[in-house]
Amino acid sequence: MAKLVESVELKTNFYTYEGVVKALNGVSMAVNHRSTFGLVGESGCGKSVMVRSIMRIIQEPGKIESGKVLVFFNEERQDEAVDLLQQSEVYMEHLRGNQISMIFQEPNAALNPILSINDQISESFLIHQRAELREKVIADLTRDINASPSPLKKFQLALFERQTKNPNDPFVKVLSKFPILKRWEKPLYKEATRRSIEILGKLGIANAEQVVTRYPHEISGGMKQRIVIAIALACNPILLIADEPTSNLDVTIQAQILELIKELKEKYISSVLFITHDLGVVAETCDRVGVMYAGNLCEVADVQELFRNPKHPYTFALLTAVPKVEQEGELASIAGSVPNLVDPPSGCRFHPRCQHAMDICKTTLPPTKEIADNHYVACHLYNGASFVRGL
Numbered sequence: 001m002a003k004l005v006e007s008v009e010l011k012t013n014f015y016t017y018e019g020v021v022k023a024l025n026g027v028s029m030a031v032n033h034r035s036t037f038g039l040v041g042e043s044g045c046g047k048s049v050m051v052r053s054i055m056r057i058i059q060e061p062g063k064i065e066s067g068k069v070l071v072f073f074n075e076e077r078q079d080e081a082v083d084l085l086q087q088s089e090v091y092m093e094h095l096r097g098n099q100i101s102m103i104f105q106e107p108n109a110a111l112n113p114i115l116s117i118n119d120q121i122s123e124s125f126l127i128h129q130r131a132e133l134r135e136k137v138i139a140d141l142t143r144d145i146n147a148s149p150s151p152l153k154k155f156q157l158a159l160f161e162r163q164t165k166n167p168n169d170p171f172v173k174v175l176s177k178f179p180i181l182k183r184w185e186k187p188l189y190k191e192a193t194r195r196s197i198e199i200l201g202k203l204g205i206a207n208a209e210q211v212v213t214r215y216p217h218e219i220s221g222g223m224k225q226r227i228v229i230a231i232a233l234a235c236n237p238i239l240l241i242a243d244e245p246t247s248n249l250d251v252t253i254q255a256q257i258l259e260l261i262k263e264l265k266e267k268y269i270s271s272v273l274f275i276t277h278d279l280g281v282v283a284e285t286c287d288r289v290g291v292m293y294a295g296n297l298c299e300v301a302d303v304q305e306l307f308r309n310p311k312h313p314y315t316f317a318l319l320t321a322v323p324k325v326e327q328e329g330e331l332a333s334i335a336g337s338v339p340n341l342v343d344p345p346s347g348c349r350f351h352p353r354c355q356h357a358m359d360i361c362k363t364t365l366p367p368t369k370e371i372a373d374n375h376y377v378a379c380h381l382y383n384g385a386s387f388v389r390g391l
């Protein structure tokens, strides 16, 4: 499997009044080309910090301290990677929303209440694919003018062509500055609208022409999340990051959105990084899973392997805590509570809650080992002699 995005020993801290929150404690993981990776763990374990660090959108008082975020754009050239942590902010702005898109848990926060759905999806095309839109408009105008010449169309064509030659053409810039003069750009907006309707169609929205004219408060929660997905997809990203995209939706809509993401991944996007605390969602949608606990990755494996053969005591506890249909009596829960990351436990951060904890666990962070083909675990139980105590 070829890697698409890889984090290497990624460390992120937050400098708060209570102290330094060590949110990511050197996390290494990889999302492969054409696959769905699920990152699971309880709230506050660092899943969102992880993806925000990958996208470099950690805000003050947070800081990415060290590590690498490598992107392998070419599947065939695994020796060529770009380290996002070394790139300029301009580079990142281009990358975000263009090659890597993100959808969040709360669609309301992602949508602008005073802009129509069309304006919001079109904006994504206009920002990231302007040159491509312009090419299409020039082709359309040329065809129309050949069929029936019109002075307005000729004028528009001349301006679009000037802009293609030089995006900073001073004459075109002046014309675009004033709303009344900006009307020459209308064909560009029309093309963006056409694409917005087309993308909603791809998302299975039947009356897309009407939906684009509405405002966020006029549509349902499930529809809003679809619009957010449409915005994320507008530029054909190679990686879609979905941070708990269904947790605020009711169960049937949740299932529809998950199905939609799955379908889109097959058809349009290379890979998906799925953040969730729900193991059911992982089983449904992911090929590979990483389990996080208190800023560390404890286990990574293919989804079936992880469910059939969990190795890390925390993964084991998480799986036992999942309610089963036939279950009677009380649900199993994990004893103890998630540690405070200002002063995390020494050694293995899970040791105060682990039934198998040994002396070494209190002092030494367990290294990550490949214990079976593509199955990685960070736990002292799988370290040499103590392996016999395996679960």
Ligand code: SF4
Binding pocket: 312, 313, 314, 348, 349, 350, 351, 352, 354, 355, 356, 357, 358, 361, 366, 378, 379, 380, 381
């Ligand atoms: Fe438990 Fe030790 Fe393994 Fe941590 S390293 S999970 S404390 S056995």
Ligand code: MG
Binding pocket: 044, 047, 048, 244
């Ligand atoms: Mg989160």
